[in-house]
Amino acid sequence: MENEKETKKKLLECAMKEFSEKGYMKASIRNICKEAGVTTGALYFFFKDKEDLFGNLVAETLMGLNKIIVGHFMEEATATKALADSDSEISIAALAEAQGFDDDMAIAREVIRYLFKHKDVIGLLLTKAQGSCYENLPDIMVDKVETHYTQMYIAMKGYKSKKELTKEDKFIIHWMSHDQIDIFIHIATHCKNAAEGEKQMKNMIAYMIGGWYGVINSK
Numbered sequence: 001m002e003n004e005k006e007t008k009k010k011l012l013e014c015a016m017k018e019f020s021e022k023g024y025m026k027a028s029i030r031n032i033c034k035e036a037g038v039t040t041g042a043l044y045f046f047f048k049d050k051e052d053l054f055g056n057l058v059a060e061t062l063m064g065l066n067k068i069i070v071g072h073f074m075e076e077a078t079a080t081k082a083l084a085d086s087d088s089e090i091s092i093a094a095l096a097e098a099q100g101f102d103d104d105m106a107i108a109r110e111v112i113r114y115l116f117k118h119k120d121v122i123g124l125l126l127t128k129a130q131g132s133c134y135e136n137l138p139d140i141m142v143d144k145v146e147t148h149y150t151q152m153y154i155a156m157k158g159y160k161s162k163k164e165l166t167k168e169d170k171f172i173i174h175w176m177s178h179d180q181i182d183i184f185i186h187i188a189t190h191c192k193n194a195a196e197g198e199k200q201m202k203n204m205i206a207y208m209i210g211g212w213y214g215v216i217n218s219k
Contacts, residue, residue, distance in 0.1 A: 008046045010036045015053050019124055024054055025131035051132050054124075058134060061121040065114060069141075072107045073148045104209065108201050112187060116194040126185060138181055146177035156216045172215055180208065 014035040018027045029050055033040050047053040115122050129135045153173050154162060165173075183204050191197040 004046075007036070007038060007042060011038065011043055011046060011053070012057060016057055016120065016124075019054060019057070019128050020120065023128040023130060024050070024135075029053075054129070054132050054134065058121050058125055058129075061118045062125070062137075064118075065111070068107070068110055068114060069144065076103075077148065077151060104205050105202065108205055109198050111184060112197040112201060113194045115184065115188045116191075116197065119188075122188055126189060138185060141181045142174075142177045145180050146174055149173050149177050149180075153216075176208075176212065176215070179211075183208070 011032065014032045015027075017035070018032050022028075027050065029040060029043060032053075033043050036043075043053070047056060125134055125137050129137065150162065150165070150170075150173055153159075153169065154165070157164075157169075159165065183201075187197040187200060187204075191200060
């Protein structure tokens with residue numbers, strides 16, 4: 001049993017190196033096994049295929065990131081609903097206070113620290129996943145943000161339901177959702193460490209909040 005754990009660990013280490021250097025599409029199972037000092041049969045004892053091997057490297061990190069994001073969305077949605085239920089004429093100022101800069105910066109800081117704590121895995125997902133089922137991860141994250149932003153937008157605009165959203169509303173929500181994900185991707189790929197990322201994020205949060213309330217207040 002101990003030998004099996006060591007073999008799997010070695011295969012994952014060698015796979016990380018191979019995928020990081022060559023990307024998913026060009027990575028070679030044969031090279032990974034050679035570096036690990038095992039046969040390809042040994043690899044297939046632990047993993048179904050190359051995609052399963054890649055998934056074993058990234059799945060846990062993705063689950064942790066998703067937990068942070070979903071938790072924040074739930075808190076934000078609860079705060080908005082509470083305000084909406086308490087006052088039929090909910091004000092932009094009240095919403096801004098409920099979802100202000102400090103709260104947004106706190107969750108952004110948590111995400112940034114998480115991204116840099118798992119920098120190697122995040123690098124795989126953002127730059128080396130082409131050809132795998134993970135290559136569309138940014139788009140999947142945009143969809144998750146867009147679903148949340150749509151509900152926030154409806155509440156903040158004073159709409160009764162999603163049916164009131166115009167074509168222009170849907171367009172801007174989708175764009176802002178992309179912008180949100182692009183900000184974190186930019187920090188993860190352009191900043192040297194979490195401290196630098198947090199420093200840059202202050203201006204980005206100010207930009208996002210200003211843009212968001214500018215759209216909400218537009219006619």
